[in-house]
Amino acid sequence: xxxxxxxxxxxxxxxxxxxxxxxxxxxxxxxxxxxxxxxxxxxxxxxxxxxxxxxxxxxxxxxxxxxxxxxxxxxxxxxxxxxxxxxxxxxxxxxxxxxxxxxxxxxxxxxxxx
Amino acid sequence: xxxxxxxxxxxxxxxxxxxxxxxxxxxxxxxxxxxxxxxxxxxxxxxxxxxxxxxxxxxxxxxxxxxxxxxxxxxxxxxxxxxxxxxxxxxxxxxxxxxxxxxxxxxxx
Numbered sequence: 369x370x371x372x373x374x375x376x377x378x379x380x381x382x383x384x385x386x387x388x389x390x391x392x393x394x395x396x397x398x399x400x401x402x403x404x405x406x407x408x409x410x411x412x413x414x415x416x417x418x419x420x421x422x423x424x425x426x427x428x429x430x431x432x433x434x435x436x437x438x439x440x441x442x443x444x445x446x447x448x449x450x451x452x453x454x455x456x457x458x459x460x461x462x463x464x465x466x467x468x469x470x471x472x473x474x475x476x477x478x479x480x481x482x
Numbered sequence: 483x484x485x486x487x488x489x490x491x492x493x494x495x496x497x498x499x500x501x502x503x504x505x506x507x508x509x510x511x512x513x514x515x516x517x518x519x520x521x522x523x524x525x526x527x528x529x530x531x532x533x534x535x536x537x538x539x540x541x542x543x544x545x546x547x548x549x550x551x552x553x554x555x556x557x558x559x560x561x562x563x564x565x566x567x568x569x570x571x572x573x574x575x576x577x578x579x580x581x582x583x584x585x586x587x588x589x590x591x
Contacts, residue, residue, distance in 0.1 A: 473525025
């Protein structure tokens with residue numbers, strides 16, 4: 369099992385550009401999450417999904433969009449990138465909705481917006 | 483005021499030392515308390531979680547919760563260079579998972 373994979377690993381965007389961060393898991397998990405991690409700020413939940421076709425906002429959803437057409441994939445879309453979106457983005461998945469259940473994290477995408 | 487406060491460090495200790503990592507929190511509704519370990523350039527991984535006040539041990543790791551003081555700790559005994567990582571505390575309340583800022587630990591051989 370590859371677990372949770374994310375592409376790209378690094379990206380530099382110009383202000384106003386758009387991009388999609390890809391996330392794929394091969395554990396057949398229903399629950400998937402997108403977090404951002406800023407220096408000294410911990411992880412904050414952007415969006416999550418409880419299954420194919422179902423998504424919901426987390427703590428910091430503004431400026432992002434998600435879709436979940438399959439169990440395996442949960443892409444995160446950035447429209448009109450802003451410097452405030454410079455961060456490390458982590459995708460995670462879990463088999464249940466229990467917050468104490470192990471969330472398996474991908475290696476992250478480091479995004480810089482200039 | 484942040485809901486969860488964690489000293490970001492960095493913390494540097496010699497191999498074999500006992501390490502104490504701590505978080506304080508302000509929301510008395512937090513129910514479950516977790517510790518994640520994050521190696522450099524990797525995603526976090528769950529180390530252990532606790533529910534009630536008291537201690538929970540797993541090998542060299544002990545998680546301690548004091549709900550009356552709103553204070554949790556992670557102790558690492560006989561620390562190893564392989565323990566060098568950032569440790570994040572996390573807590574749940576109302577269906578939300580709130581992370582601390584993380585403490586960067588370096589264990590020197």
